[in-house]
Amino acid sequence: MVPTSYYLILSAILFGMGAVSFVFRRNIITIFMSIELMLNAVNLAFVAFNQMWNTQGNKLDGQVFVLFVIVVAAAEAAVGLGIIILIQRNRRSLNVERVDLLKL
Amino acid sequence: MSDFLTHNAFWILSIIKIAVLLFIVLTVNAYLTWFERKVVAHIQSRWGPHRVGPHGLLQPAADGLKFLFKEDPTPAGVDKFVYYLAPLLALALALTSMAVIPFGPNPIPHITFFGQPIHLWVANPDISLLVLFAITALSVYGVALAGWASNSKYPLLGGLRSSAQMISYELALTMSVVGVLLMANTFSLQEIINAQASIPLFGWNFFGFTSGSKIPVPQILGFLCFFIAAIAETNRAPFDLPEAESELVAGFHTEYASFKFAMFFIAEYTAMITVSCLVAILFFGGWLSPFPASWTWTHYLPSVTLLPFGLWVIWDGIHYETIFGKLVLPAVGFAMAAIGGALIAFPAVNGFIQPTFWLLAKIFLVLFFYVWARGTLPRLRYDQLMNMGWKVLLPASIANVILTAALLLWRGH
Amino acid sequence: MSAPLIIFFVLATLAVLGAASLIFQKHPIHSALSLIVVMVALAGLYLLMGAEFVAAAQIIVYGGAIMVLFVFVIMLLNAGEEERTNLSKLAKIAGWPLALALTGVLAAAMIRASPAVANPARPGALSDTATLSKLLFTDFVYPFELTSFLVLVAILGAMVLAQREQK
C-alpha cells in the first residue's frame, strides 16, 4: 500500500527539478525536455489523484486527462522541434542566450 | 531450502522459464540464420552453406565462435556509454518481447513446480499486446543511438533513416491491429486467440467468421498492413535501408564488430520471431488447429510429419559424403523418428503438444515468408519507403479500422 | 516494507536520479536518455497504481514517439555539448534559488496538503481499459475530437515549419 501523498511528493520533486533545469540549461532542446519532464510530473499527480478518488473503479477522469496531456505534448513536440530546427537553421546556434532577437 | 523454494516458487520458476526461453530463442536464432541462408541460396539457385558440418548445419556455431573470438575495436571519439548501451538495449528489448508470447493454452499436465502450475509463457499481463508495442516502440533507440554514438557518417545516416522509418511504420503497425482488438475486445493475446476459436479454420481473424452470424469480418487488409509494416519495423528486406550495403556500407552497425554486432544481429532475428508469433496469434488463430476437434486423426499430424522426415534424414545421411555426416545425420534422423513414434505411443503428451505444434508451424510459415520476401523483392528507395508508409499503409490500416467497425455494427456485435 | 512500497521507492529513486542527470548532463543526448529513464520509471509507477493503459501510452507515445523525435532532432542538428554562457544576470543570480524555492514550496504544499488526501491508492485494482475508452468516447468525446483537431493542426504546422522555403 503506497499512500497517495508519496506519489504527490514525488511529482512535486520531479516538477521542481524540471523547473530547475528549465531555468538552468541553455540548450533549447534540453529546455524543451525539461518542460516535458514537468508535464510528466503533473501526469503522475493526475494518476495518483485518480486512483485516490477511483473507489468504485469507474471514475477514471484523471487518466483520461493524462491521455489528453500526452496527446497535447505530442503535438507540442512536433511543432516545437520544427521551430527548433528552424532556429538552428537561421541562427546556427541552439543556445537560447544567443537567440534573443525577434528578427535576424 | 525446500520451503524457501515453496515460498518463492513463482519467482524461481519464472527465472528458470526465462533461462529456457532464452536458450531456445537463441538457438532458433542461430538456425534461423542457417535456414535463411539456405533458402535464399536455393532461391538464387546456389547451395548455400554446406562446408561446416553436413549441409552446413554447424555453420551457426562457427559464426557464434567467430563473433566471440574476433577482435573488438572501439572507434576513436565515440560516446563510450551510448556506444555500449545501444546493442545491449536492442538485444534486451528484443528478447524481453518474447516473454509475453504464450506458446500453449494449458499448463504441463501432472507436473507442478512446488505447487506452481507450469504454463508455457513467462508472463501473462492482460495488456500483453500493449506491452509488445511498448517494447517495439522503445527498440528504436537501439538503432538510433548506435548510429549516433559511432561518431561516423554512415552509421549516423543509417540511424536517422531507421528511426524515421520505425516511427513512421509504427503508426501503421498499431493501427492495423485495432481491427483485431475491436473483434476481441481485449489486449490479452490469449483472449485474442480464444476469441477466434468459435469456428475451426474460418473463425480465425484472417477470415473473420464467427458462430451464430453469417457476416464475416475478415482482417485480410489488416493482415497485409500489419505484415508489411512489421517487416519494415524489423528493418528486414525489402525495407532494410538502415543497413543498405550499397549506400551505407552497413548502416547503423558499421562501426560495430564481433559480439556487439552479434547483439544487433540476434536482436533483429528475435524481432523477426516475435513478429511471426504476433502474425500467427493475431490473424491465424495462434495455437488453434485448423481442423475441427472431431477429426481426432489430425492429432497424429506431428508424428506423421516427423516420422517420414526422420527416415528421410537417415536415408540421406547414409549416402552423405563425409564420414561425419554419415555418423551425425542418421542419429538426428533417428531422434526425429523416435520423437514421432513416441508421440504416437503417448497420446497424453501428443494431446498436450498439439497447440504448440500448430503455433510453431504457423510461426515457421511466416518466417519462411520473411525469407522468401528477402530473397525475391528488391530494396525500396528511401522516398518510396516513406510514401509507402504514410500514403499507403497508414490510410489502408485506418480504412481497415473503419471497415471492421462498420462490419461489426452490421453483425450487431 | 511491503512489495509495492519497495517497488515504489526503487522506481521513485530511478525517476529522481534520471531527472537529476537530465539537469547535470552536458550533452543533450544524455539528457534525453535520462529523461527516457524517468518516463519508463513513471510508467512503472502507473502500473503500480493499476493505470495499465496510461502506462502503456506513456511508453508508446512519450518513450516511443516524442523522445524518439527529440533524439532524432538532436542527431539531425548534430547538437554538441551546450556552451555555458551567462548572458542573463537574472538567471545567473536568481535562477537557482528561485527554482529550488519553487521545488520546496511545491513539496511543502504537497506534504502539508497530503493529510487531507490520506487514503492510499489501491494497487492491483486494475482499472480496465474498456471503462477508460467508454469514458473517453462518451463524456469526453468533445475534448477528444478537439485534441484530434489539435494534432492535425500540429502536423500541418510541423510540415510548414520543416520545409525549406524554395524560391
Next chain:
Amino acid sequence: MPILEQLWIIPLLPLLGSAINGLFGAKWPNKAVSSVALGSTGLSFLFALEAVREFVYVRHGELFRKEFFDWIVVPDFLHGGNWFRAGFDLQMDQLTVVMVLVVTGVGFLIHIYSTGYMAHEGGYYRFFSYLNLFMFFMLILVLAANYVLLFVGWEGVGLSSYLLIGFYFLKKSASDAGKKAFIVNRIGDFGFMLGMFLLFRTFGTLDFTAVFAKAGPLPAEAMGQFGTITVACLLLFMGACGKSAQLPLYVWLPDAMEGPTPVSALIHAATMVTAGVYVVARSHVLFTHAPTAMLVVAIVGCATAFFAATIGLVQRDIKRVLAYSTVSQLGYMFLGCGVGAFGAGIFHLMTHAFFKALLFLASGSVIHAMGGEQDMLKMGGLSKKIKYTYWTMLMATLAIAGFPPLAGFFSKDSILYSAFQSEHGGHALYAVGLITALLTSFYMFRLMFLTFHGKPRYDEHHVHVHESPWSMLGPLVILAVLSVIGGWVAAPALWGGEDHFANFLAPIFGSGEAAAGLSEAAAHQLELTLAVVAIVAALIGLGVAFWLYLKQPGKPEQLAKSLKGAYTTLSNKYYVDELYAAAIVNPLVWISTNVLWKVVDVGVIDGAVNGVAEGATAVGDKVRHTQSGNTRSYAVWVVVGALVVIAIIFWPAIRPALGMVR
C-alpha cells in the same frame, strides 16, 4: 381574417422594396427598380384595402389589435407581470383605416408619378429606396398600437424626409434644408418624448387602449388648469407642431421644397406633415380632458393658418406658395381638432391629402414642362399648352379654395362650423378662419392666373413647353377625381342628411364632436348660412385675384410699392428665419465653437486621452528593460509567477513548512 391577422405585412412590403432597391438597385435598370418599388407599395395598398374590408365587414368596425412580438420589456420583479412593455403591436380602427388608405393610396399614386418625374434624374434607385422606406415608417406610424412604436415611425419618417429633402445633396441649399428639417423636428420630438414619459409616469403604460381606458374615467381638467394631462397634451402637441409645421416650428417646411416635387407632394403635403394631426386625433381622449390644451391647439392652428396664408400671398416660387398653403391648411386641421371637431380635422386631412398632393404633382408637371423653372413670374399662358395639367390643377384649386361641391368645401366648411360652435372664443377663431379661407382662394387663384393665364413671360425659343408623360398625368387625373368627389361622403350633412364620414369615425370620436346646444334644425340652418358665407369669401378671393392678375397686370407692383413695408415683411416671411438665426442658431454655434470645441474637446477630452497615452509611453519606456529577449530570464519570471500563485493557493499549507525552515 387572413390579412388583418397578418397586419405586419402591410408595412413590411415597402421595407422589403426599400431594402432590395437600396442594396441591389444601383446596378439595375430603372425599369427593374421602379417595378420593385411600385410592386411593393401597390401590393401593400391592396393588402390595406383587404384589411380594411375585413375590418369593416368581418369585424364590423370593432377595434382590432394584435401584439406580434415583444420589443422592449422590463419585467416587474416585485409584482410580476411587466413593469414596462413596448411591443411590436399593430392596431386597426376607423382612424387607422382613413390614414392607411390615404398613405398607401396616395403614396402609390405618387410612386407612379415619380417613375415619370424622376426618369431622367440620377440616383433613381436611391430615390425609390428612400420613398419606400418612408412608406414603411409612415405605415408603422399609423398602424402602431402604442406611443413607442408610433414614435419609431415618427422618427423614421423624419429620417426619410431628411434623406429625401437632401436628395440632391450636392446642392448646398438642399442639404441645408434637410438638416434644418431634421433639427427643427428634433425640438418637437423632444417635447413628444417628454410627453410620452409623462404619460408613462401617469398611466404606467403607453399602449393606446390602456392609456385611454385609464384616462377616460378621469374628470376633465378645468379651463386654464395645467394638470398632468394638460401638460402631457401640450408636450405631445409640441411634437405635433414640429412634425406638422405649426407655429413656431413651421420654418422647415418651406425649405423642404428643395426636395424633388413628388417628395413634396407625398411627404410634405399629403402624409408625413399630417402625422401631427393624426397624433392629436389619436390622443383625443386626453385632449378632451384638457380644454386648455385644446384651446392652445385651436389658437396655434388658427394663427398658423392665417400667418402662413399671408406669407403665401406674395411668394413667387410656385412650390413655396403651395408649401405655405400646406402650412396654413395644416393649421386648419389643428383648428378643427382644437375645437373638438376631430372628425372634421381628419376629414380635412383626407381631402387635403387629395388636392394638395394633386397641386404639388401638377406644379411638378408644370415645372417639368417649363424645364425646371419654378418662378411663377416667368410663366404664364400655359393653359393651352398643357391642358391636362391645367384642368387637374384647376380642380385642385377650386377644391382648396372651397368651392362646392368639391372636397375642400365640405371639410373646411365643417371645420369652420365647429369652430363657430365652440365655446371659448369660437367666433374669433371662426373669423380668422374665414379670412384665411379668403386669402387661400386669393393666392391659389393668383398662382393659377400667373401660371396658366395671361401672356407667356418666358423665352419661348429656349423653353419648349411639353405635356408630361401619362405616368405623371394618370395620377393627376385620379387625384383630380378624388378631390372632386372626395368630400361627398359628408355631403348629405348639408341638406340635413347623414354625415357618413363623421358616422364612420363616430366609434372613436363619438362624444368628441362638439355638439352645440341648439336644436337640429337651427344647427342645420346655421351650417347652411356659414357655408354660404364661406363660398362668398372664396368668390371674393377669386375675384380679387382675377382683377389683380388678369384684368390689370402691373397693379400688383404698384400695390407692392404703396405698401412697401408690409410687402417686404411678407416676402421675407416676417423675418422669422433671421429671428431664429439671431436668437438661437448663432449663440449655439458660438458656444459650441468657443466652449465645447476649444475648451472641452481640445482641453479636457483630448488632454485626457493624450495624457493616458503619454503615461503609457513613459511607463513602457521604463519597464521595457526587463524584456531583454533572453529566454532564461523570462523563464525566471515564469518561475516567480508560479511561485507566487502556488504560495497564494497553498498559503495555509505552506506557512507551517516555513516555520519548520525557521
